Every structure is written in structure tokens, then in C-alpha cells.
Amino acid sequence: MRTDPVEGYAGSVRVSPLVLLLLLSTACVERRLMIRSEPPGAVVHVNGEEIGRTPTTWRFYHYGKILVETQQAGYEPESRVVHLKPPWYQYPVADFVSDVLVPSRIQDDHELELKLVALTPPEELDEAEIRRRLDELTLAAASFREKATVVPQPDGKQPKSPPDSEP
Numbered sequence: 001m002r003t004d005p006v007e008g009y010a011g012s013v014r015v016s017p018l019v020l021l022l023l024l025s026t027a028c029v030e031r032r033l034m035i036r037s038e039p040p041g042a043v044v045h046v047n048g049e050e051i052g053r054t055p056t057t058w059r060f061y062h063y064g065k066i067l068v069e070t071q072q073a074g075y076e077p078e079s080r081v082v083h084l085k086p087p088w089y090q091y092p093v094a095d096f097v098s099d100v101l102v103p104s105r106i107q108d109d110h111e112l113e114l115k116l117v118a119l120t121p122p123e124e125l126d127e128a129e130i131r132r133r134l135d136e137l138t139l140a141a142a143s144f145r146e147k148a149t150v151v152p153q154p155d156g157k158q159p160k161s162p163p164d165s166e167p
Helices: 005-024 094-101 127-147
Strands: 029-038 043-046 049-053 056-060 064-071 078-084 106-115
Touching: 029 043, 029 064, 029 078, 043 056, 049 056, 064 106, 078 106
Parallel strands: 029 106
Antiparallel strands: 029 056, 043 049, 043 064, 064 078
């Protein structure tokens, strides 16, 4: 028969370190975004911070929208908003179980594949083509001047028109 009240507490104190050890030995969810590009080697920025060159892995702590930007010489820079959606075990209540009570590490991997578009070289024009385009623009400007109407001023004087300049 138990009569000592301290004895009952001593048994629960022995269990407490075991529970504490169990809670401290649990792992958490490791969240990763693996970013690859074709061709590889593009510089990657996530939310404005450089994280490396593709292929690369970015560890994150919160789900939601992020801005992924890539740059590589000879290719158009790309910006993309990526929505990292949580798996079912990361919603409230279930996340406590997966983060605290599950005694092993859980990996939540997301992947992003990017196809970079090569830059097209600028169109090279010869001197004859440049002169032809200049003549077209000159004719269009002359036609515009002819169609322009002169608006009388409130004091009755006509505004001075700019002198025509010949090329």
C-alpha cells in the first residue's frame, strides 16, 4: 500500500526525461526545391538572393509564392513566380505530428525545370537598307507636316512654323 505522496511523483519524474528525449530526438520536415535548367549553368536568384548555378537545390522553411530568376550569357533572362504548395501532412494539426512526433526525417522535394531561350542576334543592316529606311521616315515626316493644321492663337497672331530643315 502506497502512503508516501512523493513516491508517486518520483515515478512520473523518471518518465519525463524519456518523453523529453523522445521529443528531442525527432526530426522535422526538410523542404527542398531542386532547380534545373537546359542548358545547365544558369545563375539562379530566389526572391532576389543568389543561390548558385543550375542544377542546384534550395532549402526553404515556408510554403507560398517565390520569385525565381535565371540568367545565362547568350540566353534570355527568365523570371517565374513559383507556388510551393504544402503536402497534406504540413497543414495545421497534421504538421505538429509530422514536425514533432514522427521520429524520422521527412523530405518534401519540389522540382523546377527551366528551358532557357537563346538570344537571337540583332539584325544586321547594310548602308543601302539604312538609307532606304531613312528616306521612308523623311517622306512620312513631310506628309505629317502637310496634314498638320495650324491652330489660331487667342491674340489672333499665327504661330511661327519651324523652318524646314533639309538633310
